[in-house]
Amino acid sequence: MPHQLSREWAGEANEVVDTLHKMGLTGKRLILIDIGGYFASSVDLIAKNFKGELLGVMEGTENGVMKYEQHLGYRTPIITVARSPLKLPEDHLVASSVVFSIESVLRDQAEILQTRTSAVIGYGRVGSSVAEILRNRGINTVVHDTDPIKLAEAAARGFQSHTSLPDALNGASLVVCATGNFALDLRGFGMLASGCVVASVTSADDELDLDCLKSGYVRTEVSTNLTRYEENRPGGRHFFLVADGNAANFIHGAVIGPAIQLIEGEKLAAIRALIDKKVEPAKDRLAELPVEARREVAEIWIEHFL
Incomplete structure (x- = not known):
C-alpha cells in the first residue's frame, strides 16, 4: 500500500516518524526533500523522534522558504535553492x-x-x-x-x-x-x-x-x-x-525544457552538502550553496545542454 502523504501529515511529527518506520527506514540516514515548507513546523520533532539520523531538509520553493523563516531557530540543517540565480x-x-x-x-x-x-x-x-x-x-x-x-x-x-x-x-x-x-x-x-x-x-x-x-x-x-x-x-x-x-x-504538464535541469542540478548539490554534513542547523537563516558550487553546476549544465 502506498503511503498517503499530505500537508496535514507533514505537519504531524509523530505520523511522519510512524510512516518512516513503516517504510523500513529505521536506523537509516534520511534527507527530507520539501517543496512547499510542509515540514516547517515539525522537522525538529521529527529529527528527535526518528530512530535513525535526519541529516536535514532541502527546500526547493520560495513559498517553502517563507514558511521555514517563520520558525527559525531550528536544530536541524535546512538548505534551500529557492533564491538561487540558477x-x-x-x-x-x-x-x-x-x-x-x-x-x-x-x-x-x-x-x-x-x-x-x-x-x-x-x-x-x-x-x-x-x-x-x-x-x-x-x-x-x-x-x-x-x-x-x-x-x-x-x-x-x-x-x-x-x-x-x-x-x-x-x-x-x-x-x-x-x-x-x-x-x-x-x-x-x-x-x-x-x-x-x-x-x-x-x-x-x-x-x-x-x-x-x-x-x-x-x-x-x-x-x-x-x-x-x-x-x-x-x-x-x-x-x-x-x-x-x-x-x-x-x-x-508544466513543461519548461532543459532549464529545469539547471536548478535540479543545484538541488542535487545541496543534497550532497547535507550528506557530507556541510550544512549548519538553520538557527538564524536557511543555508544556501556557495557561489563556487553554483558555478560548477552551471558549467556542467552548459557542457551537457549547450
Whole structure:
C-alpha cells in the first residue's frame, strides 16, 4: 500500500516518524526533500523522534522558504535553492507557461487574452515575469505587492503599481495570483469585477482561500479547467477560476525544457552538502550553496545542454 502523504501529515511529527518506520527506514540516514515548507513546523520533532539520523531538509520553493523563516531557530540543517540565480530561468519559463495555459483556457471559451486587462498580485520572481510577459503581449497590466521594495522595482520598470489591493483589482478582468501567501480571501474575492478570470502560479492551498466561498457562492464547472463561482443571491457577481486555483501551467504538464535541469542540478548539490554534513542547523537563516558550487553546476549544465 502506498503511503498517503499530505500537508496535514507533514505537519504531524509523530505520523511522519510512524510512516518512516513503516517504510523500513529505521536506523537509516534520511534527507527530507520539501517543496512547499510542509515540514516547517515539525522537522525538529521529527529529527528527535526518528530512530535513525535526519541529516536535514532541502527546500526547493520560495513559498517553502517563507514558511521555514517563520520558525527559525531550528536544530536541524535546512538548505534551500529557492533564491538561487540558477532558478531564475526556471521562474521565467514557469511564468511563460502560466500565461500560455491561461490563454489556452480562454481560447477554449472562444476568447482571446488581449480582450482583458490584468492585475498581478505578488511581484516576486514568478509574478514579475508574469507581469512582464502579459505587458509584452499588449495587455494592460497593473501590479500589487505588500513589499515596498518589490513595488518600487515594479514602478521603476514602468508598471502601474498599487499599495492597495482594492486599487489593483479595480477594473481588472484577469487576476494572476503569485504571492504564495493567500492573495485572495473572502474580502479579496468580493472585490473582483463580475466576469473576472482568476489564475494562480502555485497551489490553491497556498494562494487562495477557497473554503470561504462554500456558503456564499455557487460553484459550476464550465469546462475541465475552468470553474464559475457566482454569488448566491439574485443578480450576484460571478468570477471564473482556472485549474481549481492550482498552478495554471500544470494544465499542460508544466513543461519548461532543459532549464529545469539547471536548478535540479543545484538541488542535487545541496543534497550532497547535507550528506557530507556541510550544512549548519538553520538557527538564524536557511543555508544556501556557495557561489563556487553554483558555478560548477552551471558549467556542467552548459557542457551537457549547450
